[in-house]
Amino acid sequence: MIKTLVQIVRTGILTEEAPQVADADLALSEIHESIRRTLGRALCIRHVDAGSCNGCELEIQALNNPYYNIEGIGIKFVASPRHADLLLVTGPVSVNMEEALKRTFDAISDPKLVIAVGDCGTCGGIFGKSYASRRAVADVIPVNHSVKGCPPAPVAILQAILQVIR
Numbered sequence: 001m002i003k004t005l006v007q008i009v010r011t012g013i014l015t016e017e018a019p020q021v022a023d024a025d026l027a028l029s030e031i032h033e034s035i036r037r038t039l040g041r042a043l044c045i046r047h048v049d050a051g052s053c054n055g056c057e058l059e060i061q062a063l064n065n066p067y068y069n070i071e072g073i074g075i076k077f078v079a080s081p082r083h084a085d086l087l088l089v090t091g092p093v094s095v096n097m098e099e100a101l102k103r104t105f106d107a108i109s110d111p112k113l114v115i116a117v118g119d120c121g122t123c124g125g126i127f128g129k130s131y132a133s134r135r136a137v138a139d140v141i142p143v144n145h146s147v148k149g150c151p152p153a154p155v156a157i158l159q160a161i162l163q164v165i166r
Contacts, residue, residue, distance in 0.1 A: 052091025
């Protein structure tokens with residue numbers, strides 16, 4: 001044990017310095033101010049899984065972890081479409097989810113902002129149009145922005161959200 005401690009003291013600290021936090025704080029405060037200027041409050045998102053494989057859902061949930069911390073910049077997920085400013089839709093729209101998606105879209109207050117997430121949401125993906133699928137989200141409701149990828153990275157989803165609200 002003493003031999004190990006002596007070696008640690010002799011070697012010293014070999015890591016590089018921590019990155020400057022001021023730059024990250026400035027970027028986050030700019031995003032927060034942009035959201036507040038646009039909406040006057042936090043951005044509320046309603047997420048609807050219209051029939052996906054859950055790959056996109058994993059990436060959306062990653063936005064809530066401490067690394068991305070979207071709640072820290074004023075973006076939160078809500079359970080009711082009546083409280084939402086933006087609709088985030090994943091997956092090709094299945095026949096059974098078509099009516100539910102239309103009702104959710106109708107329940108959102110104006111202006112209605114919609115983002116289709118993933119290849120399945122943007123063009124139907126590997127599922128395409130079949131007896132069980134209505135294909136892309138844009139074939140059922142109007143879409144403001146699409147995020148390509150199978151699944152798209154959390155950064156791409158966050159960039160799309162920020163692009164739509166600006």
